[in-house]
Amino acid sequence: MSADEQRPLRVVVVGSGPAGFYAAGALLGGEVPAEVDMIERLPTPWGLVRLGVAPDHPKLKSVSRAYERIAERPGFRFLGNVEVGRDLHHSDLCRLYDAVIYAVGAQSDKRLGIPGEDLPGSWAATEFVAWYNGHPDFQELEFDLDVERAVVIGNGNVAVDVARMLALTPEELAPTDATDKAIAAIGSSKLKEIVMLGRRGPAQASFTTPELQELGELAGADVLVDPAELDLDEISEAGLAGDTNARRNLEVLREFAGRAPTGKPLKLSLRFLVSPVAIVGDERVEAIEVEGNRLVPDGRGSMRAEPTGERETIPTGLVFRSVGYRGVALPEVPFEEGRGTIRNEGGRVVDEHGEVVPGVYAAGWIKRGPTGVIGTNKKDASETVELLLEDERAGRLERRTDATADAVDTLLAERGAQPVLYEGWSSIDQVERTAGEPHGRPRAKLVTWEELLEAAESERVPTS
Numbered sequence: 001m002s003a004d005e006q007r008p009l010r011v012v013v014v015g016s017g018p019a020g021f022y023a024a025g026a027l028l029g030g031e032v033p034a035e036v037d038m039i040e041r042l043p044t045p046w047g048l049v050r051l052g053v054a055p056d057h058p059k060l061k062s063v064s065r066a067y068e069r070i071a072e073r074p075g076f077r078f079l080g081n082v083e084v085g086r087d088l089h090h091s092d093l094c095r096l097y098d099a100v101i102y103a104v105g106a107q108s109d110k111r112l113g114i115p116g117e118d119l120p121g122s123w124a125a126t127e128f129v130a131w132y133n134g135h136p137d138f139q140e141l142e143f144d145l146d147v148e149r150a151v152v153i154g155n156g157n158v159a160v161d162v163a164r165m166l167a168l169t170p171e172e173l174a175p176t177d178a179t180d181k182a183i184a185a186i187g188s189s190k191l192k193e194i195v196m197l198g199r200r201g202p203a204q205a206s207f208t209t210p211e212l213q214e215l216g217e218l219a220g221a222d223v224l225v226d227p228a229e230l231d232l233d234e235i236s237e238a239g240l241a242g243d244t245n246a247r248r249n250l251e252v253l254r255e256f257a258g259r260a261p262t263g264k265p266l267k268l269s270l271r272f273l274v275s276p277v278a279i280v281g282d283e284r285v286e287a288i289e290v291e292g293n294r295l296v297p298d299g300r301g302s303m304r305a306e307p308t309g310e311r312e313t314i315p316t317g318l319v320f321r322s323v324g325y326r327g328v329a330l331p332e333v334p335f336e337e338g339r340g341t342i343r344n345e346g347g348r349v350v351d352e353h354g355e356v357v358p359g360v361y362a363a364g365w366i367k368r369g370p371t372g373v374i375g376t377n378k379k380d381a382s383e384t385v386e387l388l389l390e391d392e393r394a395g396r397l398e399r400r401t402d403a404t405a406d407a408v409d410t411l412l413a414e415r416g417a418q419p420v421l422y423e424g425w426s427s428i429d430q431v432e433r434t435a436g437e438p439h440g441r442p443r444a445k446l447v448t449w450e451e452l453l454e455a456a457e458s459e460r461v462p463t464s
């Protein structure tokens, strides 16, 4: 065995969300000695655990403790503030590491493709979520919450998050790590009604029962459901037997439908079987036009929405399109446009002819599409790492002569990049926690690039 073969396998994981950390954890705990550089475009790790999970769900964010433990393992390096596609390219990574794992998540949103989608006042949920969670690229956005009705399109957990966040009272917002600006804007909004629209029926909604249930426990909002919209067609009714989530959702929705409004300042209306067909307004959003749907079998064991032709106009000044996230292609990396994912088989990246691209892998949302909870990414990333280790055992991973930490640092310095190491992030973390503590908040987030980089400054790698 040559000296080169004896050195640890050097792997780069691009992206520091759940998939990236679970991949790093599987590698650093595996039978093959490995070193992992985790490259992240932001100065902060954890992906959507920091910048997606709702601020009023602090327990879910505590999964980051497991990531902190992974970051402490020997052989792990965090290189924040380094973007692949800007500071480093795919070809650089293939030269500087023995293997590359892309875990970059889904950085954009799925479009509705209807007129008026881009009118001022029509927002992607991705934008609102990133704004209230303090993503530094989204802090310039101005959400005009000085309207009476907001419409949230979609029936997934993100739509539920958006509707719930809009409905929180100042008291509910105060102990969260939402940004100060978001707490002030949401807390003083003039909203009287939030309408959530599902294009299919209540039995097909993809939100989960605990999240739905929370909508009925809000201090400032009465939840409203029309019992007539809960009448199921025969196929949907029969489907409930094998779908625990749908069955429990129906139980909760029926309980909501039986409630009388208690006079809370806000109404949260859940509507089903309606699709948006146009967002209308001269200068900005004034209304949304929707069309009724009926359900028909889709031939794949599920039901699809078919328009009835019945239209309705709902006046609103604010629309949030929450119909799914979407992966973005990275230069030089094979991409499947239709699915918005890196082209791969079980995590091994393949080219357009289905040929394996040696040493290149994908994990998480960019591998399988934007669905699944945090834990789903653990199994997903482990599957990818198993394939990587299988390739290593079979001698399919070429040991690169340039695969050293020094070579990476030298190239970053040449490119003028200013990496934030894990110590830099720890310093940001400390500043945020210290600022939050007197107010009973888990943290008060730093939200601009300048603030974040300044807090990390003392720990930044010298690059001269």
Ligand SMILES: Cc1cc2nc3c(=O)[nH]c(=O)nc-3n(C[C@H](O)[C@H](O)[C@H](O)COP(=O)(O)OP(=O)(O)OC[C@H]3O[C@@H](n4cnc5c(N)ncnc54)[C@H](O)[C@@H]3O)c2cc1C
Binding pocket: 014, 015, 016, 017, 018, 019, 020, 039, 040, 041, 042, 045, 046, 047, 048, 049, 052, 053, 054, 057, 060, 082, 083, 084, 085, 103, 104, 105, 106, 107, 129, 158, 161, 325, 330, 363, 364, 365, 366, 371, 372, 373, 374, 375, 376, 377
């Ligand atoms: C609004 C929202 C709320 C959610 N709430 C919950 C919840 O409460 N509970 C739950 O279990 N699940 C929740 N989820 C799902 C969960 O967040 C995802 O399953 C998970 O985050 C996906 O992990 P990932 O690592 O694939 O992607 P991400 O978490 O998105 O991480 C990707 C990382 O890659 C980085 N990156 C992207 N491009 C580059 C590049 N070119 N160079 C370097 N770095 C790059 C990004 O900055 C990011 O940090 C939520 C999702 C959303 C959208």
Ligand SMILES: NC(=O)c1ccc[n+]([C@@H]2O[C@H](COP(=O)([O-])OP(=O)(O)OC[C@H]3O[C@@H](n4cnc5c(N)ncnc54)[C@H](OP(=O)(O)O)[C@@H]3O)[C@@H](O)[C@H]2O)c1
Binding pocket: 112, 153, 154, 155, 156, 157, 158, 159, 161, 198, 199, 200, 204, 205, 206, 207, 211, 275, 276, 322, 323, 324, 325, 370, 371, 372, 373
């Ligand atoms: N608390 C939590 O655990 C939590 C919180 C947030 C997110 N997450 C997870 O993160 C993942 C992403 O969530 P998500 O809500 O973005 O995705 P999702 O669950 O896939 O929901 C997307 C919703 O958009 C609807 N939709 C899609 N295209 C549409 C169109 N053209 N017109 C109208 N409606 C349309 C879908 O309806 P159809 O079903 O008809 O396609 C569906 O209701 C999910 O797995 C979710 O569970 C979890």
